[in-house]
Structures are given as structure tokens and as C-alpha cells.
Amino acid sequence: MKSIYFFGNGKADGSAADKNLLGGKGANLAEMTRLGIPVPPGFTISTDVCSYYMESDNYPDKLKLQVATTLEKVEKIMSQKFGDVNNPLLLSVRSGARKSMPGMMETVLNVGLTIKTIPGLIEKSGDEQFVYDAYRRLITMFADVVMEKAAGIEPAEGESIREKLDKIMEVEKKKNRTKTNSELSVNSLKQLCQKFKVEIKSSIGKDFPDDPHIQLWESITAVFKSWNGKRAISYRNIENIPHQWGTAVNVQAMVFGNMGDSCATGVAFTRNPSTGENNIYGEWLPNAQGEDVVAGLRTPNPINNLNSNNNSKRIISLKDHMPEIYNELDGIQDQLEKHYKDMQDIEFTIQSGYLWMLQTRTGKRNGFASVRMAIEMLEEKLIDEKTALQRVKPEQLDEIMHPMLDAEAEKKSKLFAKGLPAGPGGASGQIVFTSNDAEMWHKTGKQVILVRNETSPEDVHGMFASKAILTARGGMTSHAALVARGWGKCCVVGCADLQISAQDKTLSTNGTVLHEGDWLTLNGSSGCVYEGTIPLKEVDLNANIHFQKLMKIADRFRKLGVRTNADSPKDAQTALKFGAEGIGLCRTEHMFFDPERISAMRELIIAKDKNNRRKAIMKLLPHQRKDFYGILKAMAPHPVTIRLLDPPLHEFLPQEKNQISKLANKLHVSIKELNTRIKNLHETNPMLGHRGCRLGISYPEITEMQARAIFEATAQLVMEEKSPLPEVMVPLVVTVMEFKHQKEIIDNMAETVKKETGVTFEYLVGTMIELPRACATADQIAKEAEFFSFGTNDLTQTTYGFSRDDIGGFLPEYLDHKIIPVDPFQSIDQEGVGSLVIMGVKKGRVVNSKLKIGICGEHGGDPSSIHFFHKTGLDYVSCSPFRVPIAKLAAAQAILID
Ligand code: PEP
Ligand code: MG
DSSP: OOOEEEEETTEESOOGGGHHHHHHHHHHHHHHHHTTOOOOOEEEEOHHHHHHHHHHSSOOTTHHHHHHHHHHHHHHHHTOEETOSSSEEOEEEEEEESSOOTTTSOEEEEETOOTTHHHHHHHHHSOHHHHHHHHHHHHHHIIIIIIIITTTOOOOTTOSHHHHHHHHHHHHHHHTTOSSGGGSOHHHHHHHHHHHHHHHHHHHSSOOOOOHHHHHHHHHHHHHHHTTSHHHHHHHHHHTOOTTSOEEEEEEEOOOSOSSTTOEEEEEESSOTTTOOSSOEEEEEESOOHHHHHHTSSOOEESSGGGOOTTTTTSOOHHHHSHHHHHHHHHHHHHHHHHHTSOEEEEEEEETTEEEEEEEEEOOOOHHHHHHHHHHHHHTTSSOHHHHHHHSOGGGHHHHTOOEEOHHHHHHSOEEEEOEEEEOSEEEEEEESSHHHHHHHHHTTOOEEEEESSOOGGGHHHHHHOSEEEESSOOTTSHHHHHHHHHTOEEEEOOTTOEEETTTTEEEETTEEEETTOEEEEETTTTEEEESOOOEEOOOGGGOHHHHHHHHHHHHHOOSEEEEEOSSHHHHHHHHHTTOOSEEEEEGGGGGOSHHHHHHHHHHHHOOSHHHHHHHHHHHHHHHHHHHHHHHHHHTTSEEEEEOOOSOGGGGSOOSHHHHHHHHHHHTOOHHHHHHHHHHHOOSSGGGSSOTHHHHHHOHHHHHHHHHHHHHHHHHHHHTTOOOEEEEEEOSOOSHHHHHHHHHHHHHHHHHHHHHHTOOOOOEEEEEEOSHHHHHTHHHHHHHOSEEEEOHHHHHHHHHTOOTTTGGGTHHHHHHTTSSSSOTTTSOOTTTHHHHHHHHHHHHHHHOTTOEEEEOSGGGGOHHHHHHHHHHTOSEEEEOGGGHHHHHHHHHHHHHHO
């Protein structure tokens, strides 16, 4: 097998098409080299080697030889030799997986510096300070990545070798009264390197290796091993990246951004990843190595004045400082974006006035930016409509609909601090100072904001659990910003005025001290931070023209209709604003909970005979008529599927003693009698008990009342020259006989109302298909029903036998042990529950080829389930109002995958 892929001097063995084998970074280095872009030469060791190493703990036979011969090619291009005493070549060793996992795996830089090669490099560079700075970086990275992490050593918090070495350096800096690492004198750096070695020996019990080849091979191995590092695994679990992929390793000639004032390093996006604006957006640092920008230890300079921010507006941009290099970079970024036809995230280094490109990859972006870029690239004719539709992940639309801070309330709030706006929207939460605390508090149902000086990849689990993230250091491309943006989380970084003590669990600025658990509010779109909470406000989607355009394209492509689940005129209106094409589920039981109604409901349940029951239920008629009138009116002429009462009756009864005695008083029955009635209504398995159409069969007057309310509201609207379209839906049907029984009552009531009012109107009577038997006998039911709506919540519950209310008790273990891949209540189980849906559709359509079929379970708003429903030939999905745009986009994407 070919294990090594060379790139350099305009030639490359691989290309962008080889991502699986070379990882994203390696494939793109090869591609950039082929495009004639200046890339330091090097080679990629393939992901196959990673898999081989993971399985056998060894390398393929000829690998060492192949590395040696390829290294010679690199040496030739660079006119340097690895390990040479006079003219040493230094190497970087970096990971690179198929899908980008920012900061999750390891890197070792400056490999090849030893006691013997140091003088040669000093001679060549003429800069002793630079060489020792590079050496202390190598020692630190090597000790951390190779000697500790890859060796599987797990130190306690604050005790890692990196933290120990950082502490030694802080002491040295204090002693020398220097602020930045690069200001340390040669002597200090020399001493520092010596102290580092002593600390490593005493902490780890091994010497830092002074042999370039040992450094290289141990670094390569450590990078492969970092694929199975804790944080890489946890990131893959969150992002659903398969664990068997493995990483590639890129070994590349080092170029230096820290060799003096004509050197620099930076990162940039070809468009702004927060707003989508078509401007190169990035940060750079003079006289620095790449890790300095991402680590956020120094405030980076802006690339140009268009993207300077509060913290960086006073420092010089690359455009002003090195105009020629800036123009070259601008040309390259333009070339890359046109070549890849997507926004790129690039890394570069300037060594002694020469620009080198170190990386290009598709840039992560938030929902706003994603939509804007898709539409603008379409308008620029860079991509076509189908590509534009696929550029936005449906879930990202959630961010666009994210609540923002109420502007009026925000104006009145006192600013606590200001940082950089790294992740959009607003959020309030209780502050915590460690990622473990964030995760723990989140598990207990708390809403937290993670507060850190800076975040590192070790923090991903805590960031994931947090509502928002706040850091004191770092720029817009710092780790916290990148990760938050990827997840669409509210995030403020670089809040320089904050003093954070993770040890004391305090956060202070200008004399105000906050403690763990105190509330804070962030505006991730402006960078403002406030003490306490601020109400959030919905966003105006009409003002987002890019979103509107994207939705128009989605509407043109999709076949699947998108309705909404709504129980009130207000929800119906919200859903209409988001583009809902009707109501797929109106759960009438949600209407019974205000005090007047619940009391009538309770009267109905307690009633001893039909007469009293009818009296009680008739009290509900005017309320229900008003409800249905409002919803049908808001939605007309779109259809509204109104489901008859579904939950077990005891759900409406009081549970607590004093409530029971109050009710007994009100209904003029004894407490004892009431308690007996409550006891009689108690069911061992209420989800499988007296609910759904079983209620309408036991108490037909409930169905009569609801049907009357629906039809009277309809008649009223017809008289007002509206075009209401009610669809009456019978819940939880298992046999066609249940359906026939209920349909007769409904149809009779329609006739009665028509006669009473003298108005004719249209309506349909259909059923929920939410039990396996209903799927199996769908052909019989379809003979009577005018529509089907799959209730995939109950269908999942009854197919798995997993209680939808109690699955939380064992689901985490099921997911951890990979017994099931995802929560089946969130994403449809296509093999099991899905095959019942397919059966129901087929059987139903055999009898009635025009049968209208929808789905109104929670899966109606889940993109991957939507793809399945599209394939299955459903007419529409119905989901909560806020998921309507998500469902529309997913439905359009389903056509493209079909
Ligand atoms: C369902 O079961 O999928 C459904 C929509 O009904 P409910 O969630 O109200 O039981
Ligand atoms: Mg149901």
C-alpha cells in the first residue's frame, strides 16, 4: 500500500480528492501545492497507516524507509538537512483527519532541534534568541504531547507537565519583568530550557530526547495516538464522526513567523464567518508562531481595517504594515475561494518577507453567515441553486431564529464588561468556572455560562453543556470562538477587563465581584456582558433577506408539505410567519387547563351519569368553539387538523390534598367520594389505558361536544365569508370499528350543525396512525378514513415498548454502549418504526390512492426523519412553529439526495 504522499515545489502525489486517505489538511496541502501556491514542502502519512498502527501497535514494514527517502526530497527543496549540524532542517508534525476537528488532536513543532543542531541554526538565522525560543517551544510541546499524553499519563488538574512548564516560564518572566514570552533574553531562554528538562525528568522520569530521529518518530506516533485521546473521542461523539476513520500525519518543513520583525503568522477566513460579509476576515501577530494566535495569549492584530474590533482597532493591520504581502494573501484567498467554491479558513506564515500558506479548509460559520454566503455565492454565480440549498444545515436555521436580548431592556442594563462578539444571539445563565462544573450543573437542569480565561480543546464537553461561553482572552479565531461558532452558541471572547479566578471561583471587574452561581447575560452579537438576567426577544425574520431568498428556493424544490403543531391562534400566527401551510396537529387537551375550563372538565370526570356529564361538558362548548374559531380563522384557507381529546382523564384531576378538598367542596361531593373516584380512575399503565378514542367511545358526549364546537366555529366563519378547512382527527385507533364509531358521531353532528345554521361547509374526518395494529390494518381503516396522520411518538413508544416519559432512565446507557445509535423519540428508527410507517402508507394507498398522509409526531421537525418521510411518499410533515423553516429546508434537501 502507498503510505506516504509527497508535496512540494508545485508537485504533489495527492490532491483534494484524497481526503479520506490524507485527511483534510494533507489533501488540501497537496491541492494548494498543485495550484502553485507557496506551501512548505512535506509529506502526509495516510490514515491507513493510522488504522494499521492502532490495530498492530506497529508500523508497516517499509514505512521507515519510505519516510527517509521522502524526507530527502524535502531536504533538497529546502536546501537543508534534517539533523545536520551546520544547516539543520526543522519539521512540523501535525494531525489531519478526514473531517476537521479543530484543536482536538496534537501537533509538535520545531522537531529536529538538538544540542548539536542548535549552533547551526543560530549560525544560519543569526538569531540566537529565536533559536532558543523555538527550542523551549519544542520541549514544551514534546513533553506535553509525546511524553505525557501519548504515554497515557493522566495528571490531576493543574498538575500536567504543560502547566508545570508554563508556571516555570511565568516565574522567569516575572523575574525578568517581561510581559510576553518572546521578550525573554537569550540567557533566560537558555536557563528556561534547562529548567524544563529537569522538571520533565523529575515529573515524568525520562529525559527529553536529544536525537532528531527519535523526536520525529515519537512525534509521529504521538499524533496517531492523539486520535484516541479523550477529548478527540468526546468531540467525535458529539459530532458523530466515526471512530474508525483515523487521522493522517503531516510532516512538513518548518517555516518561521517568529524570526524577527519581517516575520508574522496569521489566520483568516475568505469571508466573515460571523456575518457572512464578503471580506477577507482574519488576525495576525508579528514575530510569532501559529499557536500564539489560536491560544489567545496575545491580542492579535486585524488583517485589514474593515475587521478591526474594539480590542484591536488601535493596532496596525497587515494591510498597512506589509501592503505587498497583504495583496499577495488577498490574491491567494480569492484564488482558493474560487477554486473550492466555498469560504476557506486559511493559515499563513510570513518568514523574512516571504508568504507561506500552511493550511486551507472549508471554514466553519454560524447560521447567519451560512445563509448569507449561500445566497451571495449563488448571486455571484460561484455556485448553483442546488449547492446553495445544501450549504446550510437545517439545524443552523435554529440560530437565525435564536432569541436576541430585548433591545430596550438591554439599553437600561448596566454594562459589566465588553468583549468580542464571537457567537450570535443572547443568553442568560449562572456562571461556572470549570468545564466539569458546567457539565455537572447542566445535568441537574441548570442553565450555565462557562467563564474561562481562555478555553482549550479540553473544555469541549463543558462548552457543549453551557448556554454560552465567556472568555477573558483570545480573539475571534480563538478556540472558544471557533467551537462556539461551529455549534451556533452564544459566545463572547477577549473580555480583557475581566479578572477570573478559577480557583476562588470568582469573576471581577472594576470592583464588582461575582461568584459561582451568579447570573450573567451575554449579547454574543455585540460582545456586551451584563450582570443578572435580561429578557430575550424573538428576531424579525422578515428583515433577513438572505433567509427569505433561501426559503423561496427551498419552497420551489421541495415536494413535502410543511404544517405545524399549534394549539392556539398565537402559535398558529407564529407558524404562518415562518411559512407553515396548515396545522397538522391541534391537541385539544392543551386547551383545558385554565381555571374555568379545568373545573368544568373535573365536573365531567366526577359526574355519575350521562346527564350530569352532558351538563358539565356543555360548559366547555363555548370555550372550545372560541378556540376553534380563532385557529380556523388564523389559518384559513389552510387546513387545520383538530384532534379529539386524547389523554387519560385522570391527568385532569387534582393530586394534592388541599386541591382535592377544594374540589370536593366546589362539586358538592364528599372528600371520600372524590378520593374513591380518583382511585378508580387510577391506571397502572395510563399510556396504554383509557385514553384516545377509547374516551370518545366510553363518553360519546365528549366527541359530540368537540365536533359541535368545531362545526359551529366553521359555520360562523363561512358566514363571515372565510374559507375554513377543518379536519377532524380521531386519536389512538387500533381497529376500524373504533374509527367508524367516532366518525358516525362526527358526521351526524356536522349534519345537525348544517341544519341548525343553514350553512354548508367542507370538512374531513381522518385518524391518527400511532399504534402498530393500526399500521397492520391500515387498508381496512383507509376504507373509512379521509386522511392518516402518523403519530410517531406513540408509534415509537408502542413499537419499542419504551415509555416515552421514562426513557431517560436508561437511554444514556443505551447510547453509551451503542445499543441504539440515537434517541428514537428524536430521530425516527427507520428500520423498525419506519417499516411500520411504510406498511401503513402502502396499505392505505392500495385502498385509496389519493389518501392524504402526514406525520405529526416530534420527528416531523427532525431533518434526517424528514428525508425518510419524503422517501416514504408522505404528503406533509407537521412540526412545532420554530422548526417550520428547518423542515422546509430539510424537505428541499431530501429532493437533492433522492
Ligand atoms: C404522537 O403520538 O406522535 C402524537 C403526535 O400524539 P401525542 O404526542 O399527543 O401523543
Ligand atoms: Mg399520540
